[in-house]
Amino acid sequence: MNTVLFVCTGNTCRSVMGEMLLRHALPAGSKWVVKSAGTATLDGIPPSANVRTILAEAGVPFDARKTSNVLTRELIQDAALILAMTRTHCNAVMFREPPPPAPGRLLAPFAPARAQKGGGRLFQEAGTQKAREFYSGQGQVKA
Numbered sequence: 001m002n003t004v005l006f007v008c009t010g011n012t013c014r015s016v017m018g019e020m021l022l023r024h025a026l027p028a029g030s031k032w033v034v035k036s037a038g039t040a041t042l043d044g045i046p047p048s049a050n051v052r053t054i055l056a057e058a059g060v061p062f063d064a065r066k067t068s069n070v071l072t073r074e075l076i077q078d079a080a081l082i083l084a085m086t087r088t089h090c091n092a093v094m095f096r097e098p099p100p101p102a103p104g105r106l107l108a109p110f111a112p113a114r115a116q117k118g119g120g121r122l123f124q125e126a127g128t129q130k131a132r133e134f135y136s137g138q139g140q141v142k143a
Contacts (some may be wrong), residue, residue, distance in 0.1 A: 011038030
């Protein structure tokens with residue numbers, strides 16, 4: 001249960017970027033598994049072209065096989081940490097039955113203040129370092 005789950009609406013932009021950025025930031029051999037899902041999507045939709053462009057410009061590898069995933073009970077139950085893009089997404093996780101074993105958290109408090117104000121590109125710039133501060137290669141969330 002060393003899974004971090006990013007959640008947004010369609011799983012074609014925000015949560016995909018979170019997934020790819022964190023995967024890139026984790027050290028080789030990390031025990032963390034990083035996934036993403038959407039609250040109102042269908043399985044199999046490719047990520048937006050903008051996501052691929054932004055990640056490429058930042059030097060973050062993009063898995064061409066990545067497509068959208070519907071938020072399921074199984075994904076929620078398997079997650080050690082759930083990072084939601086908005087309070088609505090967080091509520092979609094927290095009010096499921098059975099309740100999730102991991103707390104659902106908004107992503108914003110995890111991102112540096114300048115990234116919160118500056119949008120996606122600033123999140124990418126600062127987010128990699130911030131992710132390293134929160135996650136270790138031993139599969140433990142740092143407080």
